[in-house]
Amino acid sequence: MQRCYYLFFIFVLIACNSSLDRDQFSNVVSNTDIIKDPLTQKIYFDSANPFSFKDIITNLDNQLSQKIFGVLKMPTRFNKKNKYPVIIAVAGSNGWSEHHYEYLEMYRQNGIATFELCSFQSRGISSTVGTQVEVTTAMMILDSYRAYELLEKHANIDSKNIGITGWSLGGGVALFSAWKPLNNAINNQVNFAAHLPIYPPCVVTPTVLDFGNSPIHILIGELDNWTPSEACLDLVTELGNNIDITIYPEAHHSFDSNSPILIKENGYILEDCRFVMDSNGAVRMNFLNIPMTTPLLQKLGLFMCARRGPTYGKNVVAKKQAFNFCKEFMTQHLN
Template sequence: HSFKSRSVESTVGEQLSVTLPMVVYDAFMALGKLSEDNNIDIKRAGITGWSLGGGVALFTAWSPIQEAISPNFKFAAHLPFYPPCMVIPDELRFTNAPVHILAGEIDDWVPAAACEELVEAANISGYDIGITVYPDASHSFDRSMDVVLDNDAYSFTDCRMKLSNDGVVSLLNGFPLSSPSLQKIGLAFCADKGAHWGGNKYAREHSMNFAKEFMSKFLFN
């Protein structure tokens, strides 16, 4: 477990103890370990995740990082739930595995608009990444609880970043986010504190059904 193994319970409000690159690495290491089991068809291993984990499910499909970390193995399908899409790679090159993003229209934690921008850019570059944006749905729309405000959570609505091929994330103005201290400074430029999360009945039911159909289609057929 990427959090427990690092003695971390949550990254809400700080985003530094467990980062997206850390968990992307963990995911590929887990995939490599699974490949050692003869009972597992590693060519049918898909990945899904929620929020930070959604970012992992998304960026494990980015070819430069897959080729660098896991050249022998890649995931067969990617289904990110409300991922952080604010980071646009300089090189829009993805594996040939299907990718579909599920996002909430009014998510003020990680905005759906950023995911739509990423999908549009990827599609223009020739990659058929899909997206479903659920109307009136917030972050964690698949929960059964009412929507609440978390004052400690970062809202990335106004954040846009870029990702170089060597893995360096920076703001669009070129400010690098290459260390914990620089990340804190960088977030002060674009992120606000306070974001909502909670369930949406339609989005919860549809997304669960979609997940079953998506994985069945691309892993079992």
């Protein structure tokens, strides 16, 4: 009965909530920020605020502009005469954490520059856990493309060796930045050399199964109920050619973090959620076939399938194995 009432209430509101509230974003970055570390640069660029993939594919030119920044750090043994591969790194829905920086430091020690994409901070948002509408995958993918376009012109960056990685929500960015309809809509000259999504949400299956030709590898835990591994395995099985997956036994979401196993009370459990995305980027609910192209409709779609309270936390064995895999994967494909 509660769901029926909620559904009725939602449809009453749809007419007056048909688009993202353009006033919620703030360009909080400043071009006057100074970083004293000679190996570190804080770089600013222009992006936009598309709510959905459909906004990118069908209406990109009309999206509200957004100033974004990221932090570029050169490898530990930097020589200003050389060019280096770079990894664009994208955090999850709770923002940047200690374990993310552990990876970035490892990459720099192995001769790879890192670019910490600050999509949340640039928009004045600290977390999207439990809502997933303030900063979306679409926004962050566009940010990552604009970062790529900037980095490929950098005097010390090897433009042919720009990779992307991310965790959870950022893992979705690392995964779907390879999707060809988005690539064609934003800039088909952008070609990430490698995609390394770590526990990404795979509950959306596109009707167009074209993720380019660059290598993609998903790392995820067997017991992940926040972004379930089964959905990722299904996607990998359907795609086949340039994508692979490693599923770590007895590992939960954020298995590579430094947190004990905990419950995130306001997070989504997505085990029962499966959606289909058409060629225009519209994700459709698994009932009524309604496109989830606004914050309100997305919340409705998740309400009908998701539960609250996923588990997350460290698995010592999986953390070590994933860390070593990431080093080998990126050094192999960024050369």
